[in-house]
Amino acid sequence: MTTAERIAAAPTGTETAGHPGPLAYPAARAAGCPFDPAPAVDHARREQPVTRATLWDGSPCWLVTRHQDVRDVLGDPRFSAEATRPGFPFLTAGLRELITSTSSSLIRMDDPEHARLRRMLTADFMVKKVEAMRPDVQRLADDLVDRMTDGRTSADLVTEFALPLPSLVICLLLGVPYEDHDFFQERSRVLLSLRSAPEEVRTSSDELFDYLVRLAESKQHEPDDGIVSRLVARGELDFEEVANMGRLLLIAGHETTANMTALSTLALLRNPAQLAKLREDPSLIKGAVEELLRYLTIVHNGVSRVATEDVTIGGQTIPAGEGVLCTINTANRDDAVFPGGDTLDVSRDARRHVAFGFGVHQCLGQPLARVELQIAVETLLRRLPGLRLDVPFEDVPFRHDMAIYGVHSLPIAW
């Protein structure tokens, strides 16, 4: 049975009053609606916002689907981010392998250990530090557009612009040689693919880890101004701990922004009135990026936690030891916070979105992501006045099979 059939077959009403059947998760998006959350989950948000679900291996978890409830879970230290706790929900066997086979990175730790490690990185991503990088990011973006358009009238936006821009930036920040991008991009792809077998995930994860351990060791002899080198120089972490942090930042630093850039471009091309509005008034770009983050929410399968005590969320008690998935994509469509939330509106005040998560684990790199996305989108619209999709929309390959949503490629012309 395909996922779609499972959803169609799943009871949507109440079989026994008050005890609806669990929803098979992840659920499929509706055909022709690739920007919208799966109908079954969005339906749950309206009808039964804290609802039972069944994962791929038959294990149960709770889906928390509304904006306020998602904030309540992710802001509450009684919900743990530690994947080693029984009941922690995993989306695939591969992701379970990735999260449990290797030593934890800080996104899978609770405070105070999480805070101790995070505070070694917060200064590198703070607003004024990242704002100072604008001229460098702009130069990289312009160089990529120069190269992409040189003697050509079409290209794949993902490989020529959306992916290299954040990869170049995170390499500079970390002190990772960009020449190695094929190596780490391929490993990241395997790690984030929902189709990867557990052994593939482990191999890719180990290779990336070993690469970063060697890089950390090399920085001891040849220090530079990058984050990896400075973490080594602090002397508080061993090479493996530095490699763990480096791997997290390397993957998070390029996959997320790359996919947001390509998906944002596509969403604007599909909403020409919004695209025209943004072209006409480039001062809307900051708000437009918040709206695109809200509308597209590329962490499309949600954020996992496990309850360490009985906690009541949205009137439903979640017992200690049970897993929770916060579906931030449905939270970002919650009409209570974003009226007409299924519509892309670049002039909306979308700042309360939870696309970066919420609580103490909220995306560390968000100031950088914002600057990169503002520059990427503004530069594309300014430099490519004839920007258009170069294939029928129906032929765009969406990343339904990846932990980070987006498009595998985006053929464009100008």
Add this chain to the structure above:
Amino acid sequence: MRVHVDQEKCCGAGSCVLSAPDVFDQRDEDGIVIVLDAQPPAELHEAVREAAAICPAAAILLEQAPERV
């Protein structure tokens, strides 16, 4: 309005600085919040309230001045 921050709770996400840059900044050494103006003028109150609302760590507390009678 009086603005209080809890630097222990702060996770350095920086969203307050983006919402109200005249009121909040981040410490150079670790990116943790600092208050530039603990009693901001009325025209900044809405931005400060937004900053408090979006703070992921609930590290911003606002004390409203009692209405004068």
